[in-house]
Amino acid sequence: MSKFIQFPDPILRQKTELVVSSDKRFTESAADIMSFLGESFHPDKNGILGIAANQIGISSSYFLFWDGDGYDIAINPKINKQSNEIETDIEACLSLDGYYLVGRPSKIEVSYISYKSSYKQKVTSFEGLTARVFCHEYDHLNGKLISDYGDRKEISRIL
Numbered sequence: 292m293s294k295f296i297q298f299p300d301p302i303l304r305q306k307t308e309l310v311v312s313s314d315k316r317f318t319e320s321a322a323d324i325m326s327f328l329g330e331s332f333h334p335d336k337n338g339i340l341g342i343a344a345n346q347i348g349i350s351s352s353y354f355l356f357w358d359g360d361g362y363d364i365a366i367n368p369k370i371n372k373q374s375n376e377i378e379t380d381i382e383a384c385l386s387l388d389g390y391y392l393v394g395r396p397s398k399i400e401v402s403y404i405s406y407k408s409s410y411k412q413k414v415t416s417f418e419g420l421t422a423r424v425f426c427h428e429y430d431h432l433n434g435k436l437i438s439d440y441g442d443r444k445e446i447s448r449i450l
């Protein structure tokens with residue numbers, strides 16, 4: 292997975308900039324990452340649940356994620372509300388080695404411009420794994436990594 296920017300590259304720690312409608316970097320890289328994944332890809336096959344723009348070297352506010360029903364790109368995402376209930380689970384990251392235990396809200400209400408919905412503003416809720424993925428990628432856009440949550444866990448086998 293060396294095609295993704297690796298920690299400790301400083302771009303992973305920078306807060307990303309909002310995407311503006313004239314942002315050519317967005318349209319080109321979005322086309323790249325969607326074609327890289329292709330329509331036949333699925334998290335069960337490639338294990339990829341999300342990629343943030345700064346992980347491919349672009350400090351812009353968008354990420355690709357599995358929304359439970361296919362890949363979408365969330366542009367200028369926001370988390371509007373989150374549940375008090377926290378679930379702790381194992382996470383991995385394309386930019387880091389190892390696995391970390393991370394607590395995430397079990398449910399979130401979010402808004403973003405949706406690539407899949409022809410760039411319409413979308414307001415929706417996610418729970419469980421999809422909420423976890425969204426929070427993980429959202430953290431990337433703010434320069435935060437799963438290693439900030441605690442100690443690396445040695446896990447010999449992916450569950």
Ligand SMILES: [Zn+2]
Pocket residue numbers: 383384385386427431
């Ligand atoms: Zn990550």
